[in-house]
Amino acid sequence: MTVTAPAGFAAAGVPAGLKSTGAKDLALVVNQGPNFDSASVFTANRCKANPILWSQEVVKDGVVRAVVLNSGGANCYTGAEGFQTTHAVAEQVAGKLGIGAIDVIVCSTGLIGLSNPRQNLLDGVDAAHAALSEDGGAEAAEAIMTTDSVSKNVVVEGAGWSIGGMAKGAGMLAPQLATMLVVLTTDAVVPAADLDRALRAATRVSFDRLDSDGCMSTNDTVTVMASGASGITPSLDDFTQALTQACTDLAMQLLKDAEGADHEIAITVLNAATEDEAVEAARSVARSNLFKAAVFGNDPNWGRVLASLGTTQALFDPADLDVAMNGVWVCRKSTPAEDPAGVDLTGRDVTVTIDLKSGTERATVWTNDLTHAYVHENSAYSS
Amino acid sequence: MTVTAPAGFAAAGVPAGLKSTGAKDLALVVNQGPNFDSASVFTANRCKANPILWSQEVVKDGVVRAVVLNSGGANCYTGAEGFQTTHAVAEQVAGKLGIGAIDVIVCSTGLIGLSNPRQNLLDGVDAAHAALSEDGGAEAAEAIMTTDSVSKNVVVEGAGWSIGGMAKGAGMLAPQLATMLVVLTTDAVVPAADLDRALRAATRVSFDRLDSDGCMSTNDTVTVMASGASGITPSLDDFTQALTQACTDLAMQLLKDAEGADHEIAITVLNAATEDEAVEAARSVARSNLFKAAVFGNDPNWGRVLASLGTTQALFDPADLDVAMNGVWVCRKSTPAEDPAGVDLTGRDVTVTIDLKSGTERATVWTNDLTHAYVHENSAYSS
Numbered sequence: 001m002t003v004t005a006p007a008g009f010a011a012a013g014v015p016a017g018l019k020s021t022g023a024k025d026l027a028l029v030v031n032q033g034p035n036f037d038s039a040s041v042f043t044a045n046r047c048k049a050n051p052i053l054w055s056q057e058v059v060k061d062g063v064v065r066a067v068v069l070n071s072g073g074a075n076c077y078t079g080a081e082g083f084q085t086t087h088a089v090a091e092q093v094a095g096k097l098g099i100g101a102i103d104v105i106v107c108s109t110g111l112i113g114l115s116n117p118r119q120n121l122l123d124g125v126d127a128a129h130a131a132l133s134e135d136g137g138a139e140a141a142e143a144i145m146t147t148d149s150v151s152k153n154v155v156v157e158g159a160g161w162s163i164g165g166m167a168k169g170a171g172m173l174a175p176q177l178a179t180m181l182v183v184l185t186t187d188a189v190v191p192a193a194d195l196d197r198a199l200r201a202a203t204r205v206s207f208d209r210l211d212s213d214g215c216m217s218t219n220d221t222v223t224v225m226a227s228g229a230s231g232i233t234p235s236l237d238d239f240t241q242a243l244t245q246a247c248t249d250l251a252m253q254l255l256k257d258a259e260g261a262d263h264e265i266a267i268t269v270l271n272a273a274t275e276d277e278a279v280e281a282a283r284s285v286a287r288s289n290l291f292k293a294a295v296f297g298n299d300p301n302w303g304r305v306l307a308s309l310g311t312t313q314a315l316f317d318p319a320d321l322d323v324a325m326n327g328v329w330v331c332r333k334s335t336p337a338e339d340p341a342g343v344d345l346t347g348r349d350v351t352v353t354i355d356l357k358s359g360t361e362r363a364t365v366w367t368n369d370l371t372h373a374y375v376h377e378n379s380a381y382s383s
Numbered sequence: 384m385t386v387t388a389p390a391g392f393a394a395a396g397v398p399a400g401l402k403s404t405g406a407k408d409l410a411l412v413v414n415q416g417p418n419f420d421s422a423s424v425f426t427a428n429r430c431k432a433n434p435i436l437w438s439q440e441v442v443k444d445g446v447v448r449a450v451v452l453n454s455g456g457a458n459c460y461t462g463a464e465g466f467q468t469t470h471a472v473a474e475q476v477a478g479k480l481g482i483g484a485i486d487v488i489v490c491s492t493g494l495i496g497l498s499n500p501r502q503n504l505l506d507g508v509d510a511a512h513a514a515l516s517e518d519g520g521a522e523a524a525e526a527i528m529t530t531d532s533v534s535k536n537v538v539v540e541g542a543g544w545s546i547g548g549m550a551k552g553a554g555m556l557a558p559q560l561a562t563m564l565v566v567l568t569t570d571a572v573v574p575a576a577d578l579d580r581a582l583r584a585a586t587r588v589s590f591d592r593l594d595s596d597g598c599m600s601t602n603d604t605v606t607v608m609a610s611g612a613s614g615i616t617p618s619l620d621d622f623t624q625a626l627t628q629a630c631t632d633l634a635m636q637l638l639k640d641a642e643g644a645d646h647e648i649a650i651t652v653l654n655a656a657t658e659d660e661a662v663e664a665a666r667s668v669a670r671s672n673l674f675k676a677a678v679f680g681n682d683p684n685w686g687r688v689l690a691s692l693g694t695t696q697a698l699f700d701p702a703d704l705d706v707a708m709n710g711v712w713v714c715r716k717s718t719p720a721e722d723p724a725g726v727d728l729t730g731r732d733v734t735v736t737i738d739l740k741s742g743t744e745r746a747t748v749w750t751n752d753l754t755h756a757y758v759h760e761n762s763a764y765s766s
Contacts, residue, residue, distance in 0.1 A: 307600065
């Protein structure tokens with residue numbers, strides 16, 4: 001059920017002393033080949049962390065042989081010294097594995113603006129290398145947790161090949177192109193160009209549609225490595241479908257573990273003129289603090305849905321919108337319809353369905369409610 | 384200190400039975416002339432309430448003789464019947480005053496999607512008309528309160544003329560063009576075209592720069608009426624300056640009374656390439672739930688400021704940003720600088736200063752922190 005499920009991968013997770021609790025905080029995932037194809041997507045945030053600046057160069061040739069990840073510090077806005085730390089970590093991994101540092105992706109997560117202690121990281125790399133195991137995926141997934149309450153892993157089985165994955169992330173969840181830290185592995189034979197196509201198709205409808213709190217991270221990375229160890233070459237369609245399934249599964253695990261959330265909310269926009277407009281309309285509702293607070297209070301406040309839609313440029317007639325919550329059409333033609341008292345919001349899963357009546361496209365964006373626990377956790381995170 | 388301070392205006396505030404508490408919920412402000420110049424701005428939300436749809440027609444000829452306002456229901460998404468209610472209220476006011484309904488602005492505020500009881504409104508108009516007084520401004524300001532904890536009034540004195548104003552609003556505060564319900568009065572002689580110019584200049588740097596919770600209302604209206612009763616014609620510059628002062632004063636009153644807030648936060652962007660980009664950059668920080676929750680926790684988390692800036696298109700070098708909180712430059716050249724421990728956030732007023740180093744323009748956006756009380760109030764509003 002982890003990144004080491006597919007053949008050709010070893011992983012480890014160890015404590016390197018970055019977390020004050022002494023918990024595991026450094027992970028290493030190594031592709032043992034025979035192939036070293038890869039693809040990656042990174043945060044669209046213009047303010048990028050040092051590991052992103054490094055890894056963007058690493059991925060350019062489509063070859064990645066290892067990913068080293070740490071929690072306990074994002075190494076973001078730490079200046080030239082921070083970049084040198086990222087570089088030193090990649091070199092340390094490369095030296096241990098007898099490969100080039102330019103084939104090593106580095107990912108970091110934690111507080112922005114804090115320098116990571118370099119020697120701890122280098123010693124942690126040595127320890128992780130010594131602990132590398134074909135059963136090490138679960139420990140790697142534990143080592144990248146920050147405010148996550150559980151580690152996140154997935155396996156999707158193909159015909160003679162498989163995809164494994166791990167993810168971390170519980171806040172600052174509003175990716176564009178990528179989100180949080182996600183490492184995917186496969187033993188299928190997939191050339192780098194096809195991997196790239198499949199990964200962009202998969203993230204577009206999974207991580208990119210997750211908008212827990214509207215805040216885009218500086219460190220988001222999703223990377224996939226293909227070892228080819230199964231010797232099997234699936235069709236690009238089959239592989240893309242499996243990769244999408246793996247990404248969606250991990251995205252839903254992130255959603256369910258979002259900081260302080262009481263509800264998981266799926267906002268589906270139907271009959272939009274374009275898919276982009278469906279996403280824009282759904283995202284506007286996902287970012288309404290008033291709507292999200294209402295869901296926390298089990299209040300089917302559809303007026304706040306319409307008020308959010310009105311801030312978008314999506315094609316629709318403001319006088320002809322339908323809205324359902326948990327299947328009850330509380331608003332038809334922009335006027336009250338079925339009794340909102342019939343909407344039971346006491347469960348965790350909430351659906352909002354919006355009919356724009358302006359085309360045939362649709363999209364779903366997932367978010368959480370706005371709770372006291374969210375405010376508490378995020379008012380105390382760095383102190 | 385109210386809308387009846389300038390000569391030529393009468394007002395009243397009465398209970399019409401819309402609020403279950405029996406509190407005042409209907410206000411009437413009447414311009415007694417000799418002039419009836421006016422200007423108005425309305426919400427940019429595409430989903431507009433019925434009173435907006437009506438009032439947009441009223442203001443087209445620059446003549447407004449009365450504004451009738453109710454709390455206890457927004458009359459938004461209530462269909463054709465809701466529009467007829469708005470129309471009937473305007474007709475009732477017109478009949479009482481012996482004027483045309485097309486010179487009567489209607490404003491409503493409260494829950495979206497609830498029909499207002501028409502007869503209560505019509506009876507309330509009769510009662511308000513009977514109670515009209517040149518000292519009635521304070522009662523009118525009380526009658527438009529919803530979740531406001533205090534009524535908001537202002538007077539700015541000119542040379543022989545004055546401006547009075549009242550406002551309501553405590554949530555759904557992220558105007559574009561206008562915000563909340565605001566009625567301004569003046570006894571200066573100001574032709575409608577000049578009033579319009581002055582009002583747009585004043586709201587652009589006051590209400591439009593207030594972004595308490597990122598949520599744009601369906602009912603926002605700012606209207607100004609000029610009676611000319613002082614007989615004095617100020618210069619357009621003097622009048623615009625006084626009107627801007629009145630609008631800024633009311634905006635700050637709204638900010639300080641925002642739902643559940645513990646802090647008022649002024650985010651100033653310096654040295655932007657354009658004023659629009661300064662506003663965009665400042666607004667991105669004002670809308671970051673993570674940053675706002677950090678301020679609630681008295682945590683000077685400047686990393687969340689940079690992460691927000693990175694989501695904008697404003698011109699800047701991500702590696703060369705300076706950020707100060709309460710005057711302490713915690714970040715220089717996008718790296719840690721002065722010790723954040725020196726930032727005291729225990730007071731209500733917080734300043735964030737961001738230097739983009741890309742030009743000479745600047746702007747300030749005002750917001751509040753994200754608190755337990757905000758979540759509580761907005762999870763329970765309609766229930």
